[in-house]
Amino acid sequence: MKPLIRYALYVVVPCALVIGLGSAFARGPHHGRNPERMKRFVDYRVNETLDELDATDAQRVQILGIVDALVAKVQAEHERGERKQLADAVVAAIESANPDTRELDRLIDERAQRMTALAHEAVAAARGIHAQLTPEQRKELAERVREHHGHFSRF
Secondary structure, rough: OOHHHHHHHHHHHHHHHHHHHHHHHHHHHHHHHOHHHHHHHHHHHHHHHHHHHOHHHHHHHHHHHHHHHHHHHHHHHOOHHHHHHHHHHEEEEEEEEOOHHHHHHHHHHHHHHHHHHHHHHHHHHHHHHHHOOOOOHHHHHHHHHHHHOOOOOOO
């Protein structure tokens, strides 16, 4: 397998984590999700994966630290509380006889820039996790990602 393709597989995991965490946090507690619950879920899944990879205690400490830092950044982004600001701007545009969507465009552009920056941080986290794993563990992780990705190929 080409190094670029192999690297892309390792990037998929943290990017999916960011997107999944972001959307779970965005749903908020009224959908049965909250930051503490999501953190427990992430910890469970990461620890389960580390168990299956037979990670050492040293690897586990390093990788959990990387994941915790990334989760904290995703949570901080969610806690910015901009959903109401965006919702208010949407309602104002709907109610207006002549809507000015510049504010909506500005809010969306700002959010997109922050999400892009967060995705780049996820790539950096993947690099850190990659550095902690042995070649055999990376091979097994790649296979897990490949299998998991296959569940979504029918959509």
